[in-house]
Amino acid sequence: xxxxxxxxxxxxxSKPSMQNYEIELPEGRDLMVLDVLxxxxxxxxxxxxxxxCREGVCGSDGMNINGVNGLGCITPVSVATKGGNKLVIRPLxxxxxxxxxxxxxxxxxxxxxKVKPFLINDTPAPAIERLQSPEDxxxxxxxxxxxxxxxxxxxCPSFWWNPDKFIGPAGLLxxxxxxxxxxxxxxxxxxxxxxxxxxxxxxxGIMNCVAVCPKGLNPTxxxxxxxxxxxxxxx
Amino acid sequence: xxxxxxxSFDALIVGGGGAxxxxxxxxxxxxxxxxxxxxxxxxxxxxxxxxxxxxxxIASDDPNDDWxxxxxxTVKGSDYIGDQEAIEYMCSEGPQTVFELEHxxxxxxxxxxxxxxxxxxxxxxxxxxKGGQASRTCAxxxxxxxxxxxxxxxxxxxxxxxxxxxxxAVDLVRNEDGVVVGxxxxxxxxxxxxxxxxxxxxxxxxGAGRIFASTTNALINTGDGIGMALRAGYPMQDMEMWQFxxxxxxxxxxxxxxxxxxxxxxxxxxxxxRFMERYAPNAKDLAGRDVVARSMVQEILAGKGCGPKGxxxxxxxxxxxxxxxxxxxxxxxxLSRTFAHVDPIKEPIPVIPTCHYMMGGIPTxxxxxxxxxxxxxxxxxxxxxxxxxxxxxxxxxxxNRLGGNSLLDLVVFGRAAGKHIESMLGQGIxxxxxxxxxxxxxxxxxxxxxxSTEGENVADLREELQEIMQNYFGVFxxxxxxxxxxxxxxxxRPRIGNVKLGDKSNAFNTARIEALELENLLxxxxxxxxSAEGRTESxxxxxxxxxxxxxxxxxxxxxxxxxxxxxxxxxAVNFAPKMVDKFEPMIRTY
Numbered sequence: 100x101x102x103x104x105x106x107x108x109x110x111x112x113s114k115p116s117m118q119n120y121e122i123e124l125p126e127g128r129d130l131m132v133l134d135v136l137x138x139x140x141x142x143x144x145x146x147x148x149x150x151x152c153r154e155g156v157c158g159s160d161g162m163n164i165n166g167v168n169g170l171g172c173i174t175p176v177s178v179a180t181k182g183g184n185k186l187v188i189r190p191l192x193x194x195x196x197x198x199x200x201x202x203x204x205x206x207x208x209x210x211x212x213k214v215k216p217f218l219i220n221d222t223p224a225p226a227i228e229r230l231q232s233p234e235d236x237x238x239x240x241x242x243x244x245x246x247x248x249x250x251x252x253x254x255c256p257s258f259w260w261n262p263d264k265f266i267g268p269a270g271l272l273x274x275x276x277x278x279x280x281x282x283x284x285x286x287x288x289x290x291x292x293x294x295x296x297x298x299x300x301x302x303x304g305i306m307n308c309v310a311v312c313p314k315g316l317n318p319t320x321x322x323x324x325x326x327x328x329x330x331x332x333x334x
Numbered sequence: 335x336x337x338x339x340x341x342s343f344d345a346l347i348v349g350g351g352g353a354x355x356x357x358x359x360x361x362x363x364x365x366x367x368x369x370x371x372x373x374x375x376x377x378x379x380x381x382x383x384x385x386x387x388x389x390x391x392i393a394s395d396d397p398n399d400d401w402x403x404x405x406x407x408t409v410k411g412s413d414y415i416g417d418q419e420a421i422e423y424m425c426s427e428g429p430q431t432v433f434e435l436e437h438x439x440x441x442x443x444x445x446x447x448x449x450x451x452x453x454x455x456x457x458x459x460x461x462x463x464k465g466g467q468a469s470r471t472c473a474x475x476x477x478x479x480x481x482x483x484x485x486x487x488x489x490x491x492x493x494x495x496x497x498x499x500x501x502x503a504v505d506l507v508r509n510e511d512g513v514v515v516g517x518x519x520x521x522x523x524x525x526x527x528x529x530x531x532x533x534x535x536x537x538x539x540x541g542a543g544r545i546f547a548s549t550t551n552a553l554i555n556t557g558d559g560i561g562m563a564l565r566a567g568y569p570m571q572d573m574e575m576w577q578f579x580x581x582x583x584x585x586x587x588x589x590x591x592x593x594x595x596x597x598x599x600x601x602x603x604x605x606x607x608r609f610m611e612r613y614a615p616n617a618k619d620l621a622g623r624d625v626v627a628r629s630m631v632q633e634i635l636a637g638k639g640c641g642p643k644g645x646x647x648x649x650x651x652x653x654x655x656x657x658x659x660x661x662x663x664x665x666x667x668x669l670s671r672t673f674a675h676v677d678p679i680k681e682p683i684p685v686i687p688t689c690h691y692m693m694g695g696i697p698t699x700x701x702x703x704x705x706x707x708x709x710x711x712x713x714x715x716x717x718x719x720x721x722x723x724x725x726x727x728x729x730x731x732x733x734n735r736l737g738g739n740s741l742l743d744l745v746v747f748g749r750a751a752g753k754h755i756e757s758m759l760g761q762g763i764x765x766x767x768x769x770x771x772x773x774x775x776x777x778x779x780x781x782x783x784x785x786s787t788e789g790e791n792v793a794d795l796r797e798e799l800q801e802i803m804q805n806y807f808g809v810f811x812x813x814x815x816x817x818x819x820x821x822x823x824x825x826x827r828p829r830i831g832n833v834k835l836g837d838k839s840n841a842f843n844t845a846r847i848e849a850l851e852l853e854n855l856l857x858x859x860x861x862x863x864x865s866a867e868g869r870t871e872s873x874x875x876x877x878x879x880x881x882x883x884x885x886x887x888x889x890x891x892x893x894x895x896x897x898x899x900x901x902x903x904x905x906a907v908n909f910a911p912k913m914v915d916k917f918e919p920m921i922r923t924y
Contacts, residue, residue, distance in 0.1 A: 110839045141793040144845035145837040149374070152552045154588045154669060156480055157378040173672050197523055198842040204375075217488035218439030227392070228436040230448030236441065243441045243474075243481060247377055282439065 384479025412732025582688025733874020
């Protein structure tokens with residue numbers, strides 16, 4: 100199969116280019132895109148990409164595969180190529196490239212940290228756990244599972260435009276994860292932090308985030324809940 | 335050569351998984367200047383892959399649950415070479431540690447009365463083995479490791495821990511008094527090499543499952559801390575003890591949690607028979623992992639395996655129903671569909687015992703202080719060096735770890751090491767500065783690699799190493815075969831020592847990191863091989879066909895591998911818990 104990979108080494112290349120590799124895929128097995136990168140790296144150790152768990156839970160290997168953001172380790176070649184014979188792998192869009200498929204995620208992490216992604220509860224903790232009903236706990240489903248792979252935020256035109264001011268889908272999903280947690284009592288403080296015109300309201304409901312989330316999460320819905328809370332607070 | 339840049343901290347944690355970040359959290363909360371150095375962004379650490387839960391007697395499922403019962407199970411599970419003082423500490427401190435995680439925000443699943451949900455796991459009992467199966471594993475659906483790791487990262491952000499993310503530790507730096515005073519590390523993004531100086535260096539580098547060809551472990555699990563300690567001449571304990579998890583997905587190696595069997599799933603052979611009833615009449619599919627893994631291999635060897643090659647068995651879940659599976663095991667549904675191409679709601683998952691966990695590691699006391707043996711075989715502290723989590727051997731797991739005890743080990747001993755370092759720093763410690771030549775010693779292998787002009791390819795050598803370990807040191811072992819494996823590893827050493835780095839560039843050079851990791855894999859593999867060959871008995875995960883019985887007379891002890899002399903010595907197991915009577919070794923049946 101023809102695999103075309105984005106290459107850029109800041110020390111040796113004046114500009115990025117696509118490098119083609121002819122890779123022999125094993126018969127009768129549908130490899131994951133990450134496996135294909137592994138085969139390429141055997142031939143050409145200079146290619147750089149991130150990877151860790153290789154099972155879709157660590158979020159290291161977000162990349163753009165045949166035009167769609169996803170995790171290399173759980174994207175089968177057959178799905179990526181839609182049965183075609185060319186695989187095109189690029190770094191996640193919208194972030195500075197460090198080298199090859201490795202992007203600088205600093206601004207993504209900065210936005211994550213901005214929402215105070217930790218439980219705030221100043222009341223003295225009980226001797227056992229804080230109680231929470233299964234119904235209240237269920238409000239966190241679809242929120243806490245985020246793996247910070249950045250597939251969503253780097254697929255979002257609003258984030259491309261204002262990555263320093265718009266929190267982006269991943270960060271807002273996390274913001275709502277704590278707003279929705281009955282054990283957290285900093286709702287007012289959290290909403291105050293988010294009420295400017297950019298942090299939340301730059302979301303235009305394009306839903307590019309939902310389309311690519313490898314964990315099947317829905318940041319747009321979470322953003323909708325935050326908007327609702329902000330509007331109610333303002334009223 | 336001019337000196338490299340130096341950065342100084344009160345405490346340096348190498349590794350950003352559950353153990354490392356629990357230790358750093360403790361220290362940051364007390365205001366000490368603490369750094370975590372991790373070769374990946376912390377939430378990419380392998381803790382994230384833990385599924386089923388964290389075992390702990392919090393008395394939610396059973397209000398009468400008792401940490402002593404958990405201790406009994408853990409001692410028995412260890413096949414009696416777990417240190418009872420350490421196990422007692424883990425089981426008794428456990429509840430407080432788990433409640434702290436909950437207070438930090440860990441989104442545990444809940445019971446109807448609002449408490450933390452607990453599920454049954456293998457090897458668990460009530461009333462010291464006499465009260466039937468217990469449900470003691472605290473769970474956040476089947477994503478407990480993810481929830482725990484993210485919660486700890488969040489806690490560290492809140493407490494402003496300094497993170498060196500995507501930095502790689504090359505080797506330990508020791509001053510002229512032999513005290514560990516930090517590490518030489520590379521910033522992966524820029525290639526800069528730095529001496530990070532610290533009054534306490536904590537190795538929290540996790541396991542090394544990548545020494546095997548088939549493993550549930552992440553690609554990053556290359557035993558970097560073990561390699562560093564062995565190169566510094568420090569001994570390893572119980573390195574023959576590797577856990578093969580019964581249920582890795584056949585072909586892919588990805589883990590399917592024991593929680594599946596805890597929730598009522600069971601294993602079947604090609605005749606559809608629930609074969610564990612024959613091997614473990616009481617606990618059945620929830621016997622110890624070593625017992626279940628061996629039974630599976632025996633079924634396969636007896637011709638009762640499934641599939642065209644008869645090379646795996648099946649894990650049946652469909653009888654639990656769609657609702658339970660969606661609620662309790664959503665991650666397993668995802669993984670099975672992706673990697674096994676089966677939908678567990680309708681059909682069973684093909685599974686095979688797969689290398690999962692390193693029970694051995696750097697010997698430590700309950701404070702995480704690393705230990706070596708002097709010439710008389712007595713314990714001696716290694717000043718400045720600590721180890722926690724899978725890289726350490728406290729030892730709470732002995733010859734076989736119980737499911738759910740690894741996450742507990744991480745947070746209990748990460749916290750304990752943090753507390754101990756806190757009190758040391760409070761009393762004030764000063765070590766002699768490392769000299770230029772002390773630092774250069776830690777750069778030897780990096781310099782060699784950077785100057786390499788010829789040699790073999792990293793990926794090919796790594797594959798060879800993994801095949802040797804898989805073939806000669808797997809679930810069942812024999813002396814002759816292992817000696818052959820040892821020879822093959824010996825032959826591999828000069829070739830790995832001469833590996834070639836073609837690409838010398840600085841920016842995010844993963845080829846350089848993989849070459850450095852390969853040397854660590856070799857160190858771990860050799861320690862494993864020689865320890866396995868040396869322990870002439872069968873105990874826990876170490877099953878020898880030429881020595882099939884447990885031999886308490888000679889081997890009710892730890893093995894200690896000394897890298898400089900390449901020899902094995904023994905170390906006494908601790909049978910002196912502080913609050914309860916010791917548990918005497920018994921025949922281990924389930």
